[in-house]
Amino acid sequence: MSSALELLWVEKYRPKSLDDIVNQKEVVERLKVFVKERNMPHLLFAGPPGTGKTTAAHALAHDLFGEGYRQFMLELNASDERGINVIREKVKEFARSRTPGDIPFKIVLLDEADNMTSDAQQALRRLMELYSSVTRFILIANYPSKIIDPIQSRCAFFRFQPLRKEDVVERLRFILENEGVDYDEGALDAIYEISEGDMRKAINVLQAASYIGRVTVDQVYRVVGMAKPKEVRDMLNAAISGDFTTARSMLRKIMIEYGMSGEDVARQLHRELFSSDVKMPEEMRVLAADYLGEVHFRLVEGSDDDIQLSAFLAWLAMMSKRLGV
Amino acid sequence: MPPIRTRSSLVPWVIKYRPRRIDEVVNQDQAKKILVPWIKSWLAGRKPEKRAALLHGPPGVGKTSLVEAIAGEFSLEVVELNASDYRRRSDIERIVGAAARKRSMFKKGVLILLDEVDGINPREDAGGIEALVSIIKTTDNPIIMTANDPWKDFLRPLRDVSIMVEFKPLTLTQLVSLLQRICDAEKLECEREALRYIAERSEGDVRAAINDLQAVAQGYGRVTISIVREVVRGREKSVDIWRTLNQVFYKPRYAWIARKAVSQSEKDYEELLAWINDNLPRKYGEPGDVFRAWDALARATTFLNRAKFGGRWELLSYVFDLMGAGVAYARQEGEVLKARYSYPEKIRLLAQLRAKREVREKLAEILAKRVLTSKSTVKNEVLPILSAIFKNAKDPTKPAQIALAYGLDEKMIEYLAGPQKHEIVRAIALLKKARAQEKSKVEGKSSKKPSRRGKEQKKTQRNVGLDFYF
Numbered sequence: 141m142s143s144a145l146e147l148l149w150v151e152k153y154r155p156k157s158l159d160d161i162v163n164q165k166e167v168v169e170r171l172k173v174f175v176k177e178r179n180m181p182h183l184l185f186a187g188p189p190g191t192g193k194t195t196a197a198h199a200l201a202h203d204l205f206g207e208g209y210r211q212f213m214l215e216l217n218a219s220d221e222r223g224i225n226v227i228r229e230k231v232k233e234f235a236r237s238r239t240p241g242d243i244p245f246k247i248v249l250l251d252e253a254d255n256m257t258s259d260a261q262q263a264l265r266r267l268m269e270l271y272s273s274v275t276r277f278i279l280i281a282n283y284p285s286k287i288i289d290p291i292q293s294r295c296a297f298f299r300f301q302p303l304r305k306e307d308v309v310e311r312l313r314f315i316l317e318n319e320g321v322d323y324d325e326g327a328l329d330a331i332y333e334i335s336e337g338d339m340r341k342a343i344n345v346l347q348a349a350s351y352i353g354r355v356t357v358d359q360v361y362r363v364v365g366m367a368k369p370k371e372v373r374d375m376l377n378a379a380i381s382g383d384f385t386t387a388r389s390m391l392r393k394i395m396i397e398y399g400m401s402g403e404d405v406a407r408q409l410h411r412e413l414f415s416s417d418v419k420m421p422e423e424m425r426v427l428a429a430d431y432l433g434e435v436h437f438r439l440v441e442g443s444d445d446d447i448q449l450s451a452f453l454a455w456l457a458m459m460s461k462r463l464g465v
Numbered sequence: 466m467p468p469i470r471t472r473s474s475l476v477p478w479v480i481k482y483r484p485r486r487i488d489e490v491v492n493q494d495q496a497k498k499i500l501v502p503w504i505k506s507w508l509a510g511r512k513p514e515k516r517a518a519l520l521h522g523p524p525g526v527g528k529t530s531l532v533e534a535i536a537g538e539f540s541l542e543v544v545e546l547n548a549s550d551y552r553r554r555s556d557i558e559r560i561v562g563a564a565a566r567k568r569s570m571f572k573k574g575v576l577i578l579l580d581e582v583d584g585i586n587p588r589e590d591a592g593g594i595e596a597l598v599s600i601i602k603t604t605d606n607p608i609i610m611t612a613n614d615p616w617k618d619f620l621r622p623l624r625d626v627s628i629m630v631e632f633k634p635l636t637l638t639q640l641v642s643l644l645q646r647i648c649d650a651e652k653l654e655c656e657r658e659a660l661r662y663i664a665e666r667s668e669g670d671v672r673a674a675i676n677d678l679q680a681v682a683q684g685y686g687r688v689t690i691s692i693v694r695e696v697v698r699g700r701e702k703s704v705d706i707w708r709t710l711n712q713v714f715y716k717p718r719y720a721w722i723a724r725k726a727v728s729q730s731e732k733d734y735e736e737l738l739a740w741i742n743d744n745l746p747r748k749y750g751e752p753g754d755v756f757r758a759w760d761a762l763a764r765a766t767t768f769l770n771r772a773k774f775g776g777r778w779e780l781l782s783y784v785f786d787l788m789g790a791g792v793a794y795a796r797q798e799g800e801v802l803k804a805r806y807s808y809p810e811k812i813r814l815l816a817q818l819r820a821k822r823e824v825r826e827k828l829a830e831i832l833a834k835r836v837l838t839s840k841s842t843v844k845n846e847v848l849p850i851l852s853a854i855f856k857n858a859k860d861p862t863k864p865a866q867i868a869l870a871y872g873l874d875e876k877m878i879e880y881l882a883g884p885q886k887h888e889i890v891r892a893i894a895l896l897k898k899a900r901a902q903e904k905s906k907v908e909g910k911s912s913k914k915p916s917r918r919g920k921e922q923k924k925t926q927r928n929v930g931l932d933f934y935f
Contacts, residue, residue: 146866148851151835194837217839252839340838344850351858366857367849384755385746392810399821399880404844435763442774444766447742451756451763458756 149347150340153315155192158199163307164192167298171196175203178243182268182277184292186284187300190338196300197249197278204247205240212240213247224260228267235271245276254281261288268294303337305329311339312346316355323355330360372408376418379456387453395445402445406436409452420456421463431455478679479672482647483530487538490531491671492639496520496630497531500609503628504535507607508574515628517601517608519582521615522632525670528611531632532578541576542569544606554592561597565604575606583612586803587619598622614715618800634669637661643671644678648688655688662693668725706732706740707806713741714748714801716793723793728785738766739809741792747807751799761791824880831871848881855882855889865892 155161158175161168174180180200185193201209214234221227231248239246248271256264265288268277279295281287309328316323327349335341348363349355371394379387394400400408412418413429420428435448484490487497500520506513520528536543544564561577569575585593601608601623615624635643641657641664648655660678667674678688685692712726727737742762749755765787772780825848829840832847855864855878868878868889879886 144866145870146863147870148832148836148847148867150847154837189842198837215834215837217833219839219841220833340836341846344847348850348854348857351854351860351863353859363850363853363857366853382752384752388746396818396821399818399825401822407845438763438767438770441767441770443763443770444738447738447759447766448763450742451759454752454756454759458752461752 148344149315149319150343153311153343154195155199156202158196158203161192161196161199162311163303164196164300167196167300170298171200172203174200178204179245180204180276180296182272182295183279183298184284184287184295185278185280185298185300186282186287188302188337189282190335190340190342191300191303192339193280193300194249194251196298197247197280200278201247201249204243212243213249215249215251217251219252219255224256224263227260228263231267231271231275235274239274245274248275248277249280250277251280252282253279254283254286258288261291265290265294303339305332305337308332308335308337308339308342312342315343315346316350319350321350321355323350324357326357327355327360330357334360334364372405373412373415373417375453376409376412376456379453380418380420380460382457382461384453384457387457388450391449391453392446402439402449403436405445405449406432406439409449410436420460424459424463427459428456477676478647479675482650482675484527484534485537487531487534490527490534491643492635493527493531493632496632499628499630500531500535504539504541504576504607508539513628515626516604517610517623517627518630519615519623519627520609520611520630520632521613523634523669524613525667525672525674526632526634527671528632529578529580532576532609532611536576540573542572542574543576543578545578545580554596557593557596557600561600561608565600565606565608567606577604577606577608579608579610581612582610582623583614583617583620585619594619594622598626601626614717616718635671636669637664640664640667640669640671640674644674647675647678648682651682653682653688656690659688659690659693662690668729706730709737710740710744710806713789713793714744714796716796716801720790720794724785724789727789734769734781734784734788736809738762738769738788740806741788743809744806745792747804748802749796749799750802751796753798754796757795757797758792761787761795765791821880824876828873828877828880831873835871852881856885861885861888861892862896864889865896868893869896 158168158172183197185197187193198209198213201213205212214230216227216230218227221230227250234246234248237246250264253261253264268291277295279287279291284292284297284299309332312328312331313323331342331345331349334345345360345363345367346355348367349359352359352363371390375387375390375394378384378390391405394405395402398404410429410432413432414425432452435452438448439445487501490497500518503513503518520532522528533543535541544567546560546564561579564575564577567575579597582597587594610623610627612620615629641660644660644663645655645657647653648660659681663674663677663681667677677693681688681693709726709730709732713723717723717726727734727741730737732740745758745762746755749758765784768780768783768787772778772784825844826840828848829843832843832851833840836843836847838847851867854867858864864878864882864885867873873881875886875890878889882889
């Protein structure tokens, strides 16, 4: 038995340097210029999930500052930070410390910046100006249209293209060969389809599938099935069939076993609402979405999740009885 | 109130101070005006058109007391039957039927008292109501029934053959002065404020108020506000919640009663929400009722949340509207189900839930830094895959290696692996041993105590659950 440690492959096979990035050629070429010049403006990276935006930002910082680059980079994630005030404090603190040797700035990496409200973005803009002498911001977003114009105009804009199938499959093949895992060619196509071009998803599924045995199409779908809690769908179906009591105890089980928050459950419910595996009259789906939306909003406001979601299940049970499901 | 004094403290005061004459029954003049002439007509040998009377009102307002006082003043023999003891058709025909034809040996007549007829279960005790109705139509003796809620559907046939006599809850002032009279009779030192507190708590229920007064007086020898607050509150705690729940689920006649039940409960609103939330499916069965009730409850929590986090406490009012009256009046189709109330599971589970969420949060934090994405992406995308790996990997060494690489502790492994946890923990122990051996091979030549080392390794293996960090 090997006592070596095993990393998640998304970490293990992440390109460290810009030179290691094989796709997004145009973006990479432009970024390499900044490394050569030892300077850069504020940057805005936009593109679908799993196309290498965050990886590129880290690779850029790595190439600028060397191995210990992370001490010169403040990594923030807008969806995890509690509001602009927290961000402001962290940036203030970070900007105070010294800048590295020959480069006169440090990097603030703000991921998922499009999750910020426009008010918060206004504050962010002022922050960028205030500390522009000692910091550079790299903003990362899935939807650049959700970034306010004054920020867009201050940043060099980089659009990350959706990964092509060849790019993803080639990368997966490289990993499998390196790991010495047997696979069917068709399984790689299947992973691409499932992950919709999201490299992170693709590699995660690959790793899980490889631990079960030879990577085959069936294996891939099995893994995906395992990773998707079936309970949410079962709960929906129980409520629709009128078995409200069962639905409700399943709700508790889901929240407790998976530690899911009410919002997580609402999101999952919403994903299932229009699925053909959930049997309900088509017109009811729309009404259900309407009611779920209200429930979700209240949860975002901070309302009690068990009660709110129970109300939704009770609604389903009542509606399906009324519509004679 | 008769100033009869008995030394014995064993006699419950509710019996000791029970009204003996009609005019001692407080606040029920309206009821007396209907009931007394009705009885007089029986005694005059004119059987009234309706041979039964249905006395209704909340508990402890004097329904039974008035009947007993009437019997005393007119010298009638009371045959008291608790309807919930004799409910089957055959019981009612036999026992009530016999009483209906009974002649009193020593008194002027017989009066039949049937308590709690609303306790009859129309489904389980089939035929009971019909049997009662046919007895009423032919009875030779007056039949008086009591009920807290006479408006239940199945009681309609009884209402049709009875005169309806309403009893009102006592006002605060009436209750306080009644308690004061008892204090005087008992030569007790009583603070007015304390009596008010008892009276308020009782919500017009004389029986409850007198019981509370006796409990304090006999326990402490005096009745002061500070003692009352302690004793009455403490004693009520377990009782109060059932009463509150009843007043919500059994749809009182007025919405404000259901509202008051929750706004004045000993439990705070969050606890009450949990009680109602958990008992709703036990008491309501019709999907429409269930939904309306939960919708009301959901709105209540929304208002509560807005009140709490906006600091807009006046919104709390709407919380009570919706969780009390809203839930009570949501029941429009079905009957209240028979099931017993249960202690809210949620309060018990909350701690469990919090622990689980903390583990999930910590996992997300560790992985987000390494996988370079947000915690929410980790939670929604990475953890499910990781969990699939931990639960299904053919060789537990793989997840064990991952656990070591990311410094996952036992709780995190349990979160990810569920029942597979033990195999993974075992694999980790083996890995650690192997690592230690590799290390000792390197250091081997300089090490002079190989046996000690072996012991240490065993120890590590045993302690592995607590020793994941490296």
